[in-house]
Amino acid sequence: MNGRAPADERACYVYGIVPAGADPSGLEGIGDPPVPVTLVRHRGIAALVSDVVTDRPLGTAADLRGHARVLDTVAAHAAVLPLRFGAVVRDVSAVADDLLAPHEEEFLRALEGLRDTAQFTLRAIYQQDRILRTVLTDREDIARLREEVTALPEEAAYYDRVRLGEMIANEIAAHREADTAIALERLAPLAAAVNASPAADGSGDQAVSASFLVAKTDWDAFEAAAEDLARDWAGYITTRLLGPLAPYDFATDAVAEAAPAEEAP
Amino acid sequence: MTVAPRPSHYLDRPSSSGLVDVIDLILDKGLVIDIYIRVSLVGIELLTIDARIVVASVDTYLRFAEAVNRLDLKEDKSEGLPELMQNMRQGGARSKTKGALEGVKETVGEVIDRVTGNDEEEPEPKERPRTRSRTQRRERE
Numbered sequence: 001m002n003g004r005a006p007a008d009e010r011a012c013y014v015y016g017i018v019p020a021g022a023d024p025s026g027l028e029g030i031g032d033p034p035v036p037v038t039l040v041r042h043r044g045i046a047a048l049v050s051d052v053v054t055d056r057p058l059g060t061a062a063d064l065r066g067h068a069r070v071l072d073t074v075a076a077h078a079a080v081l082p083l084r085f086g087a088v089v090r091d092v093s094a095v096a097d098d099l100l101a102p103h104e105e106e107f108l109r110a111l112e113g114l115r116d117t118a119q120f121t122l123r124a125i126y127q128q129d130r131i132l133r134t135v136l137t138d139r140e141d142i143a144r145l146r147e148e149v150t151a152l153p154e155e156a157a158y159y160d161r162v163r164l165g166e167m168i169a170n171e172i173a174a175h176r177e178a179d180t181a182i183a184l185e186r187l188a189p190l191a192a193a194v195n196a197s198p199a200a201d202g203s204g205d206q207a208v209s210a211s212f213l214v215a216k217t218d219w220d221a222f223e224a225a226a227e228d229l230a231r232d233w234a235g236y237i238t239t240r241l242l243g244p245l246a247p248y249d250f251a252t253d254a255v256a257e258a259a260p261a262e263e264a265p
Numbered sequence: 266m267t268v269a270p271r272p273s274h275y276l277d278r279p280s281s282s283g284l285v286d287v288i289d290l291i292l293d294k295g296l297v298i299d300i301y302i303r304v305s306l307v308g309i310e311l312l313t314i315d316a317r318i319v320v321a322s323v324d325t326y327l328r329f330a331e332a333v334n335r336l337d338l339k340e341d342k343s344e345g346l347p348e349l350m351q352n353m354r355q356g357g358a359r360s361k362t363k364g365a366l367e368g369v370k371e372t373v374g375e376v377i378d379r380v381t382g383n384d385e386e387e388p389e390p391k392e393r394p395r396t397r398s399r400t401q402r403r404e405r406e
Contacts, residue, residue: 011304017296054304061284068287084295088304098302123286132333150334165326168333204325209289223276230275240277242286248294255296 012040012089013052014099015070016246017081017107020046027073030058030066037070040092042100045107048074049095058086071246075118079111081255082246109258110251116216117192118244122183122226124208125238126172131205135171142167169204176207179237183208186229190214190222195249207237211249219244 013030020041028034029050039046048070052058064085071082089095100107136143145164149157180196188194191212214222223241230239247254282290 014298064284064287064291065281068282068291071291072282082291082295084293084297085291087298089298089302090304094302099298121286121290128332129336132329132336136333136336146333149330161330162323162326164333165328165330168329169326172329204329227276230277234275238277239275240279242279242282242290245282245290248290251296252294 009053009055011052011054012049012091012095013058014083014087014089014095015048015050015067016074016083016251017100017111018046018048018074018078019111020044022046022048022074022078022080024048024074027070028066029070030063032062034066040095040100042096043104045100045104045111047095047100048080049089049092052088054088058088068246071248072244075246076244079114079117080246081107081110081114081251082248103255106255106258106260110254113254113258114213114247114250117213117247118216118219119211119247119249120191120214120219120222120226120241120243121211121245121249122187122208123240123242124179124183124206124233125240126175126205126207127236127238128205130236131172131175132168134175135168139167139171142171172204179233180208180210183210183229187212187222187225190218190225193250193253207233208239213247213250214243 015029015037018039020039020043022039024037024039027037027048029037031050031052035050037048037050040049067085071080074080089099136146142164145160145167149160149164152160154161184194184196187210191214193213194210195212196208196210212222226239226241230241233239279286
């Protein structure tokens with residue numbers, strides 16, 4: 001009657017783990033309208049949480065953005081261990097007793113290790129025409145196959161078209177490897193850790209996708225180096241830099257390294 | 266260190282991450298909490314699995330083939346021309362081929378819509394028209 005869901009249809013959405021002294025004031029979480037984010041503390045650590053109703057599917061664009069927004073806002077001024085999207089726990093006591101308490105030591109150590117750092121993610125995309133022209137210039141066999149395919153009616157050339165596309169994709173993959181090496185050579189010296197695994201998005205025109213854990217004192221130098229790289233690539237590769245972000249790519253390793261030897265996460 | 270103002274026009278620095286970037290960052294990265302304390306919610310498992318599948322490689326290959334077939338190689342010979350012309354040309358070609366390679370992003374969006382039930386009004390999931398006609402062509406072969 002008062003429009004509120006019964007208590008058992010609510011649960012606790014967990015964004016990440018922070019030092020107990022972190023300040024969550026002003027953070028808006030997931031949900032429509034967004035609800036305030038609060039802390040559940042356990043000694044030296046705390047979880048960033050907000051109320052979530054369990055009778056609706058989670059995963060709208062707003063939910064995904066909300067999750068990242070909370071973590072990235074915190075990451076700009078405090079260490080944070082981001083949880084993968086979709087971590088929902090029964091209630092605040094379960095957060096404290098079952099999530100924080102059993103992992104207190106490794107969370108604390110991982111947070112200490114991540115202090116005054118943040119993640120920067122570089123996403124570079126080939127300008128499609130330019131990379132295709134480069135491929136055709138470098139590879140006579142591909143240029144020839146293209147001529148053949150173009151001469152045939154579309155229906156007849158289906159398998160040739162697949163082969164043509166595959167050859168192009170492989171050639172671009174070779175460029176990707178070389179350009180990723182260039183990016184790492186120039187940016188990795190300014191980072192404490194690097195993760196250069198390709199993005200899950202898997203689009204074929206991606207040149208570089210790499211994440212860097214950068215100490216606060218190096219943020220300016222890192223950005224300047226990324227800017228230089230983008231300038232050198234201008235007209236050929238479009239370069240985008242995200243950050244400072246929560247250390248999405250580095251949290252799992254940080255916790256694993258901090259964990260007692262016998263336990264795997 | 267010098268403090269000379271640095272013009273920053275080449276590097277794209279979005280103030281907040283776009284949806285595709287967010288998906289990449291938070292869906293299969295970050296700490297995973299033990300399953301026994303997790304409340305299971307509709308959609309999550311589907312979302313994380315589907316978003317990573319995105320497109321079959323044959324689809325990617327065909328997009329490249331289409332894009333390269335659309336390239337006008339005659340224009341390529343004029344590479345010494347003023348930059349302005351080149352930009353105009355690239356702009357035109359890019360907008361034509363955009364649909365092909367951006368299909369990926371569309372797919373991710375559709376996955377989310379489907380998982381979250383946002384497309385309930387539509388009887389069928391949206392499909393890229395090109396894919397459909399290609400399938401029909403294959404069947405005729």
